[in-house]
Amino acid sequence: MSKGLLIDITKCIGCRSCEAACKAQNKLPENNDPDLTATTYTKVMERGDRFVRKMCMHCQNPTCVSVCPVGALQKTNYGPVVYDESKCMGCRYCMAACPFQVPRYEWSSAFPRVRKCIMCKDRVAQGLQTACAEACPVGATTFGERDDLIHEAQDRIRQEPGKYVNQIYGFSEVGGTGVLFITDVPFEKLGFRTDLLKEPYPMLTWNVLSKIPNFVGVGATLLFGIWWITSRREEVKKEEAEALSKKDKH
Amino acid sequence: MNFSRLRIPRITFWRAVVAVFMILGVYALFVRYTRGLGASSHMTDLFPWGLWIGFDLLCGVGLAAGGFTICAAVYIFNVERFRPIIRPTILTSFLGYLLVITALLVDLGRPYRIWHALVMWNPHSVMFEVAWCVMLYTTVLALEFSPIVFEKFKLEGPLKIIHKISIPLVILGVILSTLHQSSLGSLYLIMPTKLHPLWYSPILPIFFFVSAVAVGLCMTIFESYLSNRAFKKKLEMDLLADLGKIAVVVLAVLLVLKVQDLQYRHVWRYLFQPTQEAFLYWIEVTMGIIVPMVLLMFRKVRYHSFGLFASALLVLLGFVMNRLNVSITGMTRGSMTTYFPSFLEIMVTVMIVSLGFVIFSQASRFFPIFADSKEPVGTASELPVPEADRSESFANRPSYARSRH
Numbered sequence: 001m002s003k004g005l006l007i008d009i010t011k012c013i014g015c016r017s018c019e020a021a022c023k024a025q026n027k028l029p030e031n032n033d034p035d036l037t038a039t040t041y042t043k044v045m046e047r048g049d050r051f052v053r054k055m056c057m058h059c060q061n062p063t064c065v066s067v068c069p070v071g072a073l074q075k076t077n078y079g080p081v082v083y084d085e086s087k088c089m090g091c092r093y094c095m096a097a098c099p100f101q102v103p104r105y106e107w108s109s110a111f112p113r114v115r116k117c118i119m120c121k122d123r124v125a126q127g128l129q130t131a132c133a134e135a136c137p138v139g140a141t142t143f144g145e146r147d148d149l150i151h152e153a154q155d156r157i158r159q160e161p162g163k164y165v166n167q168i169y170g171f172s173e174v175g176g177t178g179v180l181f182i183t184d185v186p187f188e189k190l191g192f193r194t195d196l197l198k199e200p201y202p203m204l205t206w207n208v209l210s211k212i213p214n215f216v217g218v219g220a221t222l223l224f225g226i227w228w229i230t231s232r233r234e235e236v237k238k239e240e241a242e243a244l245s246k247k248d249k250h
Numbered sequence: 251m252n253f254s255r256l257r258i259p260r261i262t263f264w265r266a267v268v269a270v271f272m273i274l275g276v277y278a279l280f281v282r283y284t285r286g287l288g289a290s291s292h293m294t295d296l297f298p299w300g301l302w303i304g305f306d307l308l309c310g311v312g313l314a315a316g317g318f319t320i321c322a323a324v325y326i327f328n329v330e331r332f333r334p335i336i337r338p339t340i341l342t343s344f345l346g347y348l349l350v351i352t353a354l355l356v357d358l359g360r361p362y363r364i365w366h367a368l369v370m371w372n373p374h375s376v377m378f379e380v381a382w383c384v385m386l387y388t389t390v391l392a393l394e395f396s397p398i399v400f401e402k403f404k405l406e407g408p409l410k411i412i413h414k415i416s417i418p419l420v421i422l423g424v425i426l427s428t429l430h431q432s433s434l435g436s437l438y439l440i441m442p443t444k445l446h447p448l449w450y451s452p453i454l455p456i457f458f459f460v461s462a463v464a465v466g467l468c469m470t471i472f473e474s475y476l477s478n479r480a481f482k483k484k485l486e487m488d489l490l491a492d493l494g495k496i497a498v499v500v501l502a503v504l505l506v507l508k509v510q511d512l513q514y515r516h517v518w519r520y521l522f523q524p525t526q527e528a529f530l531y532w533i534e535v536t537m538g539i540i541v542p543m544v545l546l547m548f549r550k551v552r553y554h555s556f557g558l559f560a561s562a563l564l565v566l567l568g569f570v571m572n573r574l575n576v577s578i579t580g581m582t583r584g585s586m587t588t589y590f591p592s593f594l595e596i597m598v599t600v601m602i603v604s605l606g607f608v609i610f611s612q613a614s615r616f617f618p619i620f621a622d623s624k625e626p627v628g629t630a631s632e633l634p635v636p637e638a639d640r641s642e643s644f645a646n647r648p649s650y651a652r653s654r655h
Contacts, residue, residue: 036295037295063440066372066374066375066440067374067375067376067377067440068372068375068377069366069367069370069372069375069377069378069380069381070363070366070367070370070372070378071370071371071372072370087366087370088359088360088363089358089359089360089361089363089364089366089367090358090359090360090361090363091357091358091359091377092298092299092359093375093376093377093437095295095298096298096299096441096444097440097441099441099443099444101295101296101585101586103295104295105287105295105298105359106286107286107287107288107293107294107295108285108286108288108289109286110283110284110285110286111360112286112287112359112360193443195443196443197442197443201440201442202374202440204439204440204442204452205374205375205376205436205439205440206374208376208436208439208455209373209374209376209379209436212379212429215425215428215429216425216429219424219425219428220421220425223322223326223421223424223425224421226326226327227325227326227328227417227421230326230327230328231328234328
């Protein structure tokens with residue numbers, strides 16, 4: 001049971017009700033930032049004559065969660081990727097590593113936090129839908145069970161195959177994301193990254209990290225072994241020298 | 251305290267330069283801690299790691315690699331003739347790590363929470379591994395450096411204890427260093443779609459480790475040459491030339507790995523595109539690996555003090571370039587932004603580097619660091635230490651080379 005959002009780019013009219021609802025829900029100051037910022041968790045971007053919502057993708061196996069050294073970022077079992085500011089020490093590895101470049105930082109604060117969409121975790125935990133989905137007047141953003149949303153997206157594509165591009169963005173990108181997109185204009189023309197890997201990114205580092213215990217065991221044994229052999233060689237040399245000097249005396 | 255011995259230091263060119271750097275650095279720190287990272291740096295949401303990670307952390311740790319390389323050679327592989335350079339090398343590494351921690355305290359958004367990594371575990375994070383390696387290896391370096399302090403203050407009890415655990419300590423240090431050097435490369439394994447294909451490789455950790463070994467050797471040559479000029483110490487040419495010879499082998503291994511990696515990933519074409527990345531890659535590999543490797547193959551160069559120094563310097567510069575390429579120049583295109591450090595970022599870095607030089611020179615005046623200084627140091631024959639300590643100490647064992655003469 002992992003919740004998600006389905007965003008249908010063909011339906012979005014660019015009214016930005018989702019932005020306003022998000023600001024109200026998260027008590028963020030009103031402003032007109034051109035992109036995601038520490039006070040703007042979602043942004044409707046104009047791409048030609050289409051509107052594309054930008055926000056945290058709530059990956060199924062999130063890169064940010066895996067890279068956070070203190071576990072400040074967590075994937076909840078019901079979908080949202082959430083942030084615990086009391087743990088964060090500000091290394092910003094989550095920002096450097098996020099394949100979607102979503103997390104933002106409070107750069108001008110003396111006690112900065114990482115800021116991003118948290119999929120209205122409190123609302124969702126209570127069984128409500130996200131503020132943005134509730135606010136959308138045309139059903140371009142729908143909230144629901146991720147599996148159901150995938151079926152819904154597939155249905156829409158099947159019913160109007162001439163209209164939709166036959167791809168759900170987020171179905172397999174980086175191993176799957178909680179936020180899914182369907183469109184009638186190819187994704188690469190809408191500013192989506194289409195060069196992302198299909199497997200979860202955390203495996204790229206875990207493949208190395210998981211071998212550390214083996215490395216330590218073998219490494220320590222080998223180094224002790226080499227030391228044992230080489231120091232023994234020294235002893236032998238010393239003894240030989242002594243034997244030699246004894247011979248000389250005789 | 252004898253106040254008559256306190257004198258106002260003479261103003262020399264370098265002292266004046268260092269003083270200016272310190273003042274600017276302190277100003278930069280003031281801005282950073284009062285007005286935040288945004289006001290003091292050019293880092294942005296799209297480019298959250300700048301010069302402080304690229305240079306201060308990645309290069310700082312790498313340039314401190316001499317410690318484990320030389321310790322491994324002397325204690326594990328029993329290459330006794332390298333013993334005279336152990337102390338300056340350990341001092342460099344220890345200082346290097348302390349300065350890296352200083353830089354981290356500047357770069358972290360909430361530096362007072364640096365201890366969080368010790369209690370809030372996430373073993374899936376490379377940064378978690380980095381944090382533990384920094385902490386543990388700095389402790390090991392402090393212990394490896396401690397005999398010098400104990401000796402200075404004639405504390406024989408602790409000296410005996412530290413000598414007893416010297417071998418396990420060195421082995422722990424070598425393992426932690428290996429993990430730490432390679433983990434800095436692993437940090438970037440999770441950014442396959444940001445880092446340029448000329449540098450992104452599944453064997454980034456191996457590249458980082460091998461290049462750290464090369465640069466550790468060259469850093470030892472570099473610092474011996476400079477100490478020689480600064481303190482009028484005689485250069486141990488035979489010994490340094492040998493380090494140069496080992497560096498050739500390590501650089502050759504690095505080069506072969508690089509070539510095989512390009513071949514394996516089928517990315518040769520990027521080398522011949524007219525891009526900034528290709529240009530930087532060519533300079534990095536030719537000037538930082540091939541040229542010094544070829545130079546050091548010649549006996550004449552290895553035994554020529556400036557030739558050896560210049561070759562080592564090329565390796566250091568190539569290394570710095572590699573780390574900056576991985577962390578900054580190779581990363582901007584994939585991040586769809588640009589980055590150039592701010593004046594204040596550069597000033598913090600410059601201050602940290604000059605701090606390194608100042609502390610090194612002061613420490614080597616105060617503590618018995620160099621084998622032929624007036625302070626008692628180096629070989630057992632010169633050392634007024636108890637009999638028991640002669641055999642297994644960090645710097646007191648009779649040099650193999652000397653005992654043969």
